[in-house]
Amino acid sequence: MVYLFLSEPNWIDEVDSESTKMRISLLNQLESVLWSLMMSGGRSEARLWLCNTIAEMSSITPHHQRELFVKLLRSMRQKQGLASQLLLLMFEKSPQKGGFILVKRSYVLEKFFEGNPRRISQWFSSFSSGSGLEHGKGAKALSQFAFINRDICWEELEWKGKHGQSPAMVATKPHYFLDLDIQRTVENFLENVPEFWSSNEFAESIRDGEILFIDRQFFVQYFVDLMYKEDSKDMWEVINEFIMEQPFSSLSRHLLITLEELDLCYFLELLCKLLKPKKESTSFDRGSHLFEIILSECSGCGSIDQILLLNAIITQGRQLLRLSRDEEAKEEQAKINDILSKISAIPSSINSLTPFFKNCFKMKNVEVIKYLGLQCWLLYYRLSQECQTPQSWESLFVENEIHYRKSDKYALLDLDRSSDESIFYFDYRESAVVKHRKRQKGKSKRRKKEHDDIYDDELLDFDAKNHGLDVQSTTGSCWLLSTDGYSTSWTSADLPEHLYKHCLLKWMTCFFAKRVEGCFKESATNDEK
Incomplete structure (x- = not known):
């Protein structure tokens, strides 16, 4: 049974120090393995991931990006x-x-x-x-x-x-x-x-x-x-104007990858001073907020190793998974499987992460993000290995109380079929799957319907075979989930990454909300004294 730990932890549970120590020790081992994978091809790929994450930040204003890049440009006269x-x-x-x-x-x-x-x-x-x-x-x-x-x-x-x-x-x-x-x-x-x-x-x-x-x-x-050489005023005015006009994403993707590591560190310091993220945020609806906190916590450390690692864990899960499956990474893959086996052996329940969460209150924010990120990536790795069939996915949804609707994403091929006909609703409180169909009237209509269904199946099978797709992911294993308000149709191939990101943001929101609540209570107690 795979638990996603999406329920509110039971904060009154006592901390199981032994299981928590074991989990943290195993996650530290996982950190070393992932770092080894990242560095196997040099640092350039990890730096590219970091630059891509920076480019996706949406909180940078045009005036901020002008200040940021102009300061960087003026500091690099010799480069x-x-x-x-x-x-x-x-x-x-x-x-x-x-x-x-x-x-x-x-x-x-x-x-x-x-x-x-x-x-x-x-x-x-x-x-x-x-x-x-x-x-x-x-x-x-x-x-x-x-x-x-x-x-x-x-x-x-x-x-x-x-x-x-x-x-x-x-x-x-x-x-x-x-x-x-x-x-x-x-x-x-x-x-x-x-x-x-x-x-x-x-x-x-x-x-x-x-x-x-x-x-x-x-x-x-x-x-x-x-x-x-001339420090031309009108030249710098044009540079300022151009930087303000360009999207921050475009500037970051084109410019940051050219920086040497020391200069990239300086850029991150400048960026951190502009961001000033709210660490007490109780809603991590975007992954970039986590990255802003990482920058804030790691600023001035003199090295970007920790930033590279944390960025990879929280924003580049798919890339890490790709590296772990490389032919030359069999040793690292064996280590990950061993760590997964040992963590899975820790007694599990729907609230089994509560002791771990409570132990995190003793840590700094950046350590919390690291350990929750490692735990979440390991979950991503496990889902990609163990959930291979539609039945395994639906069992996972039921066990973790995720509402879902199952829909054939190729339903538009059948013009006579209403979109409602291909949707399945799940309610974990009833533990039942009800398939809604409209009744067909008249034998001719039924015959046409049967013919169309056969024709659709042939088309789907043809599409799967000719495009190298997993038949299970194209014929009957496409879901809409309550995790994102049924807004996206997910296939088996994309579900591990979606649930990994959903769990990460859910856990972070839950933890920081409780940390803020604890700070408020502590402050109120001090005021009373």
Whole structure:
């Protein structure tokens, strides 16, 4: 029998110190095994999990994320990797911001084009053939400037033919610009027409930032120099603006993975100062609240090992399960099975975790989260092993007083079948499963119904075979549960993870609610004294 311990603990029970000590000792062993699994491929994967968890946090405001990332950027003058990654993201998401910076400094692009025929060709060669298409941005800037300032620069235009073209001729036939020798012309402008590089025509051509994509690395280095060597005010204003506009999730996923571990520790410290989570919360309706408490409790520890472990336990249960099933992890898997066997041998009842819960009141918050998280992950591991059939799942629901509705998620294939016909209701107080069906009228309708049922079964079987799915998980083993208000249809494959997360949040809510109540009582007693 697998207990999920979803009932309110009986807080008046005496603490069974021996069983509690045994459970904690076994959970400490499990901690070592899981850490070994996480580190088997290096720390990079565990750090990626941590970055993904941070990215999912929803309590960070745009102003907070600006403060957070700008502080980090300004602290890393000697390490330009983060700034470079941010700038590449800005080029991708908002290239016009880079264009805005360049418009004020268009003259610097003389160096960009000097001695580089490839860049010259890419930016200035797109002249219109007269078929309705406009000149490219660089070509348009060159032609407009040449017409407006023909008295100072027309002679610098180099033509491929035997003779050049006059302004009057090109004005009537713009496609003549196709005969321009772009490379030689631009080289002439670089040497003899400095006015072009600071002109409005050229500045306008780079305003939208399209020029950044000709050579991203050149502009990344130029902007990094503006940030750190020149401490350019307008450059930092653009950075501030861009950071505030981007989703926190996007910034975190793109930037945090580039940090060295020491810098990631500094980021976590900054993040913790902004969060200030309410540890007395009695409703852990989101896993990220637990993670905020972990950050708060672990801040200043000088190492992120504990954060990596706790994050893996409470948010990456599926990934840990995957690692435990790896072919190269047979030794660790054997250890987990042994720990599971010993913990399962501890006398169980629906309230068997009460002594364990009560013992947790002696611990710090972060220790409570660790032990409850380890216990919960072990439950996840056990469910994924032992619950392999629809009958085993339904037995689990009944034993743990979980209301459920069983529904064929492919019912839409049968257009004549009402959605109510495929739903089963369970009430643990009656311990009965009642299948509701509507009566069919008329033999022809019954025959059609039977034909449709057979057809549906064939379709389901075909789908399962052709997509490598578990037939049990697609034909008759799909449930709606009271654990989430019947809002999601769960299959056998996803139920262990759902129940693991549900139990974790339920246990945390229960424990911290009691801890707050205890604090209130203690405070009231002290006031009376």
